[in-house]
Amino acid sequence: MITNISIPLMADVHSRGEKPEVLLWVGCSASYDTRSQKIIRSLCKVLNIANVSFAILGDEENCCGDPARRAGNEFVFQMLALQNIQLFNQYQIDKILTICPHGFNTLKNEYPELGGNFKVQHHTQFLLELIEHGRLKLNPKKSSSLTIHDSCYLGRVNGIYDVPRKIMEALKIEVVELERNKKNGFCCGAGGSQMFKEEEKGLERVNTNRAREAALTGCKTLATNCPFCTTMLMDGLKDLDKEDNMEVRDIVEILLDHI
Amino acid sequence: MMSQIIFILTALIVIALSVRYYGRIVQNIRLGREIRLKGDVTWRLKQVLLIGFAQKKMFKNLLPAVFHLFIYIAFLITVTELIEIFTDGIFGYHRFFASYLGWFYTFIISSIEFLSVLAFVATLVFLSRRNVIKIGRFWNPDLKGWPFRDANLILLGEIILILSIFTMNGADLVLQGRMPEHYHPAGPFLISRFFESFFNHFGTNTLVILERTGWWGHILVVFGFLLYLPFSKHLHIIFSFVNLYFTPKNQRGEMENMPLITNEVKSMLGLSDPEVIQNAPEQIPDFGANDVTGLTWKNILDAYTCTECGRCTAACPPNITGKLLSPRKIVMSVRDRAEEAGNYVRKQKKQSKVKTDIPQTAVNDGKSLFDYISKEEIFACTTCNACVEACPVHINPLDVILQMRRYEVLTNASGPSDWITMFTNLENNGSVWQIPAARSAWIQQD
Ligand code: SF4
């Protein structure tokens, strides 16, 4: 197990005249939210273990712009996006890895229209590739099971459902599907910039509804692939007093336990 | 002869009214702004075949899909039968095609009968789903008043149509035996043959009247449908196919770009080519949509296509958790407002006697989409795309919501206060939160 994680900065790597295999896009959540920081650190550890050369933009990184765009502020979105694209071009980046499905979607599907064409992968896609290419030695544990929450932006929006499930298969973990799963999956309540404002009044919060469904499976772990979903569902379980019965963990954290 | 004249006159009136009603809808749709829709003809036809004819998205839910299919195929066949109705009606023949087509005629009419029975069963099932079992998505406040009656009315029309067909064919079969010189041999058909003994109880005169009543009943219901559709959610039986053809081949996660803003931002960041700056428009238009004229014509076509089935709302997380937002209501509101705006413009045009096309700016009746859709609704959306996924005819309620958000935020410079703070943070620090720490501070911690 590596104790010291190496997280190179793009500016340093670039000044050495090197080019990393991938640029790791951190995003707002993993930069500032303590829970999400654990996720990105796990990802960096896994990348270290698999000997992937990567770098982050560090202080040069801006928000990807998704929260602004979805909240209707195209102006702020384009300010952020155009600056990011300029930076990517400056470092001649061609492959980007994101930890957040929102960054993934925006960089992959919305930057091209603004002149930014890069190969973008969500971290779960990249991890599955590492596994399939034998770059990660897995150490499956005894039989275990968990349930999966598909984030809207990886699932319904980009049609990626099999990647997390294939990773679980490789880890020999049985997946208990939620009642509303895959295409019929239920939002955690964070998307469309809801994460950054109060919910409108209603009977209950969206995350509580989803957390209750997850708790009903009786599984000990709820696997996620989005830092916002992770936060939302942890809060939901807390509201239901179920936080001791069920852990919410990103797929990369689960993977790290099996290496 | 008399009946031929009546038929031709009725048909002409129906055609004239149709041109008028459907023409209005086309005008209303054209109130929307232009948009470049991605996708080529092959891809578009594939959508029509798969989602339209093969009803791929309906089959997510088997039972209603099967019953819906019965009615739908019965409808398609009834449309082909219109050819016979018109030939017979205009030229005064009786079953003109029977002698030419022979066994094939018997086959066609028998299939119509068979499907009519299935459609009859389906209609009863649907009526009970709406009125007896009271399935949630049909008892939602979205459907109060007209939409609810609309749904039931058309199901009743369906029943009258089916009864007429059997009265016509059953009476005809008996008459063939009694007056072969007028009623040429045709059939017996698959289902109506079983009614022969029933109709045998009637006198010949009664039968002649019954047969004509059936014939007229069924053509009048068909004409009625045609004229009723423009005012009904059942317009989808025609518009679904059109709408599917125009499905944009965009990625779901891709919002429409706003090139004006790109130019503006580029020049602020010193990135733009001088040419672009010169081409900048004098007057800055409204950003986003506060009315149907700000939406795309595709959004309005979507609204006319909506079947009001509520699959979108039944999947919408804010709605399920009791928020005001209902994607179905959003779509229905667009249609209502398009009707209102269109009527207003037509009235204006009539008064000022303008001959030209309606300009979009002419909709100045002092009303807007926001009279139909509240801010509370548009701000509650999580952009989860569940509604887009759920819609069996590829309608995108989310697209309308996001364009209205753009109007509220960009043009109205308003929005939830938390968002305003977030925008400031994004502009000042490039981050959604206002945090004093450097963005890269997390690297150091353990
Ligand atoms: S995208 Fe918005 S309107 Fe559509 S289902 Fe999700 S929350 Fe509801």
Ligand code: SF4
């Ligand atoms: S938008 Fe689609 S899913 Fe929603 S009510 Fe209309 S037809 Fe049904």
